[in-house]
Amino acid sequence: MKVYLDNAATTPLAPEVLEAMLPYLTENFGNPSSSHAFGRKTKTAIEAARRTIAQHLHCTPGEIYFTSGGTEADNLAMIAAITDLGCKHIITSKIEHSAVIKTAQHLSEKHQLQLSLVDLTPDGSVDMEHLEVLLAAHGRSFVSLMHANNEIGNMISLHDVGLLCAKYNAVFHSDTVQTMGHYPIHTDTLNIHFLNASAHKFHGPKGVGFIYINKSIKINAAITGGGQERGLRGGTENLYGIVGMAKALDLATQHMEEHAAHVREIKQYMIQQLEATIPGIRFNGRSKESDALYTVLNINLPESDNADMMLFLLDLDGVACSGGSACSSGASKGSHVLEGIQALRDNCASLRFSFSRYTTKSEIDFALEKIKDHARVATPA
Ligand code: PLP
Numbered sequence: 415m416k417v418y419l420d421n422a423a424t425t426p427l428a429p430e431v432l433e434a435m436l437p438y439l440t441e442n443f444g445n446p447s448s449s450h451a452f453g454r455k456t457k458t459a460i461e462a463a464r465r466t467i468a469q470h471l472h473c474t475p476g477e478i479y480f481t482s483g484g485t486e487a488d489n490l491a492m493i494a495a496i497t498d499l500g501c502k503h504i505i506t507s508k509i510e511h512s513a514v515i516k517t518a519q520h521l522s523e524k525h526q527l528q529l530s531l532v533d534l535t536p537d538g539s540v541d542m543e544h545l546e547v548l549l550a551a552h553g554r555s556f557v558s559l560m561h562a563n564n565e566i567g568n569m570i571s572l573h574d575v576g577l578l579c580a581k582y583n584a585v586f587h588s589d590t591v592q593t594m595g596h597y598p599i600h601t602d603t604l605n606i607h608f609l610n611a612s613a614h615k616f617h618g619p620k621g622v623g624f625i626y627i628n629k630s631i632k633i634n635a636a637i638t639g640g641g642q643e644r645g646l647r648g649g650t651e652n653l654y655g656i657v658g659m660a661k662a663l664d665l666a667t668q669h670m671e672e673h674a675a676h677v678r679e680i681k682q683y684m685i686q687q688l689e690a691t692i693p694g695i696r697f698n699g700r701s702k703e704s705d706a707l708y709t710v711l712n713i714n715l716p717e718s719d720n721a722d723m724m725l726f727l728l729d730l731d732g733v734a735c736s737g738g739s740a741c742s743s744g745a746s747k748g749s750h751v752l753e754g755i756q757a758l759r760d761n762c763a764s765l766r767f768s769f770s771r772y773t774t775k776s777e778i779d780f781a782l783e784k785i786k787d788h789a790r791v792a793t794p795a
Contacts, residue, residue, distance in 0.1 A: 566699025
């Protein structure tokens with residue numbers, strides 16, 4: 415049996431999404447910028463996809479721009495805030511995705527801007543009082559805080575952070591890559607300038623995503639070229655990717671409650687079983703709590719002499735999970751997120767399990783057996 419429990423890294427493509435994409439890989443091949451009928455047909459498909467996404471985000475189609483995924487959109491928001499929107503100070507946290515934290519470090523060095531890291535509570539939640547202190551102490555700031563952490567599942571309130579940013583005239587970006595398609599997002603009720611998504615996190619194709627840019631702000635071209643994406647991002651569009659992404663978001667949004675209930679049940683079952691069978695097990699961050707991202711569970715196993723091998727052993731047994739973020743899964747270096755909340759412990763394996771609407775209870779049972787087998791190995795003398 416092969417069990418896939420790494421859905422925060424990527425999700426399998428939904429069959430309905432593949433079906434929606436196929437005509438755009440075959441007969442509907444026109445360049446969307448061409449003025450003839452072939453081009454008009456694919457241009458129409460792209461604009462229909464934009465309208466669908468805008469509808470789900472409660473914004474206007476003009477506020478949605480297609481990108482190559484989450485990383486590009488994170489970069490785009492951050493570069494625009496610094497170069498076009500007059501931000502002189504960056505606030506983020508040490509447990510952001512590398513696409514944000516590394517870009518923040520790069521931009522602060524390149525433009526000689528101060529970079530502040532907001533304090534975190536011991537369980538890895540953003541300290542809102544410290545965020546206000548940072549905002550009050552500086553000129554126009556750019557704030558980038560992810561909606562849900564991809565490793566430990568901690569969430570922020572987009573509403574509360576948005577209000578605070580508005581009070582201090584700050585530009586607010588949230589990486590919503592892990593929550594898009596899993597939680598309702600009503601941009602019309604939020605004070606937010608940028609948020610972004612990646613289709614492969616909600617059963618869409620890889621290599622495509624989007625950024626929401628609030629209509630109140632104007633930014634310069636991120637990629638100059640043929641003027642696609644209303645001049646923001648030149649280059650022939652990822653037509654079938656965009657069509658697939660809109661279909662994937664449509665499916666995820668239409669059945670959100672049903673999918674969420676299923677995944678929450680699966681996760682709860684796994685927590686109960688782990689607690690009942692592995693004495694001393696811990697849960698990293700808030701991943702066990704009901705206010706955390708429901709697709710992610712991050713555990714810390716008791717001390718054992720095979721801690722370093724745990725991911726590898728589970729993989730050999732047919733269980734795919736992760737030891738850190740997608741980008742460092744399989745790598746031996748520790749996770750910057752777990753390090754950031756001081757959750758790394760010598761000889762104790764940390765594992766992230768992430769679920770999807772396709773995950774079944776029998777898959778969880780299979781994974782639990784294997785985890786228990788390896789966790790049982792004698793502790794060092
Ligand atoms: N942001 C978060 C929170 C993620 O989990 C990921 C993917 O791991 C990304 C950004 C990057 O997205 P993409 O793979 O589309 O570049």
